[in-house]
Amino acid sequence: YDSCGVAVHQHGLQRSRSVARVAELENQIADTKLSGHTGIAHTRWATHGVPATNNAHPHFSAKDGVDRIALVHNGIIENYEDIRHSLTAKGYVFESQTDTEAIAHLINDLYDGDLLRTVQVAVKQLHGAFAIAVFCKDGFA
Numbered sequence: 001y002d003s004c005g006v007a008v009h010q011h012g013l014q015r016s017r018s019v020a021r022v023a024e025l026e027n028q029i030a031d032t033k034l035s036g037h038t039g040i041a042h043t044r045w046a047t048h049g050v051p052a053t054n055n056a057h058p059h060f061s062a063k064d065g066v067d068r069i070a071l072v073h074n075g076i077i078e079n080y081e082d083i084r085h086s087l088t089a090k091g092y093v094f095e096s097q098t099d100t101e102a103i104a105h106l107i108n109d110l111y112d113g114d115l116l117r118t119v120q121v122a123v124k125q126l127h128g129a130f131a132i133a134v135f136c137k138d139g140f141a
Helices: 022-032 080-089 099-110 115-123
Strands: 003-009 013-018 038-044 059-063 066-077 128-136
Touching (some): 003 022, 013 066, 038 128, 059 099, 066 099, 080 099
Antiparallel strands (some): 003 013, 003 038, 059 066
């Protein structure tokens, strides 16, 4: 893998990401005292974007300046460039070159208060072979 990261839900969304080994991420988490009762983690093998911290999962998407969606993804989204273009036109700012961040922003854009229903609607717009894990500051799916 080329990068790794973890996100937790504890007083909002928090994360730690690294291009180092998982053991180094563990030290980074301990140093920053990142903790929570619910979380997602990921080790990444680059499909889109170079090995860099900003391309490491989990990816967040914010609403009104508050991180709302946390997402990890395995696979490939073949139409991510179209989704990215559409969301950029709506004002979403992309910090990575990944297809994963496009999914996080798409779910955030569609979010109606029911995360499971929103994810079901979003995945119908994705073309490719993939699996995702997602949670939001308001709940889990």
